[in-house]
Amino acid sequence: MGGFTLLVVVVLILAAEFVNGWTDAPNAIVTVVTTKAVKPKTAVAIAVVGNMIGAFYGRAVAQTIGTEIIKPEAINLVTLGAALLAIVIWSTAASCFGIPTSESHALLAGLAGAALATAGPAAWLPAGWKKIFAGLVISVLFGAGGGFGLGWVLKTFSASWPKEKSNRVFQVLQVLAAGGMAVSHGSNDGQKFIGIFTLSMVLAGFLPGFQVQPWIIILCSLVMGVGTSVGGWRIIEKVGVKMVKLEPDQGLAAQTAAAASILFASSFGIPLSTTHTINTALMGAGATRGISAVNWGIVKELACAWLFTFPACGLIGYLTAWLLIRF
DSSP states (O other): OHHHHHHHHHHHHHHHHHHHHHHTGGGGTHHHHHTTSSOHHHHHHHHHHHHHHHHTSOSHHHHHHHHTSBOGGGOOHHHHHHHHHHHHHHHHHHHTTTOOOOHHHHHHHHHHHHHHHHHOGGGBOHHHHHHHHHHHHIIIIIHHHHHHHHHHHHHHHTTTSOHHHHHHHHHHHHHHHHHHHHHHHIIIIIHHHHHHHHHHHHHTTSSSSOOOOHHHHHHHHHHHHHHHHHOOHHHHHIIIIIIBOOOHHHHHHHHHHHHHHHHHHHHTTOOOOHHHHHHHHHHHHHGGGOGGGBOHHHHHHHHHHHHHHHHHHHHHHHHHHHHHHHO
């Protein structure tokens, strides 16, 4: 039974990683696609390679997810399975409407809800949740503030340039920024599922302690890359066309600000929402051309999805774990 349970959990981890690549990783390439800096297939290749490289960027985020959010000794494979099922259900449903959800918040909420059902509130570790709060601040304030500030600087710096020159220069720089954004996404989001995968191996007795293995990093990053290559276009349209109609300089500002914010958080083992970070950076960069340049109706739609992620995934994780334990 233990081997079967582990197999189910591993399948759910890879399914969640696939969904992450499908619904979240496209945020890394949204600007280069919508500003036509590169063709969509090239953008996907950048995202896949960048995410794989980023997944090898340290172990701090994986360590936080695997050991600092929920007491490892207070949970089991059922807890992990329930949390992962919450991600797959919630994110797949949201993707049908082209809404980019936060797989990070879905994972954390699912873990919290499942742990509550299996071990009670004593399983939660306050220190880890402080990092989650820090991630919220970084993703929203650094993303929006950085996007607006850098967008204003680029717009002012290039104000006297001919339109053709401006577009040409910023489109080239955007490609580099897209690579950086993909690497940063892998360094944070990719590491989260690597941490869960490693934890499942520890709980099943296949690893003596929490030690991230290279084969786990490779497997998770490959699955995330496949997810990115087959989906995400509705999300790209939603945030890169309907929410903000981007110019190349805005795209460069948003990607650079988001990538810097995410890499900063990853360096300190802070798991944040890469979705929130890039989307708030897009809003900030878009606002450099006036508040009306941002479709606030779409922003409201995204904000509602973000607010409901924690309670919805927490409830799914709790109910799933409660049912599995009893039946």
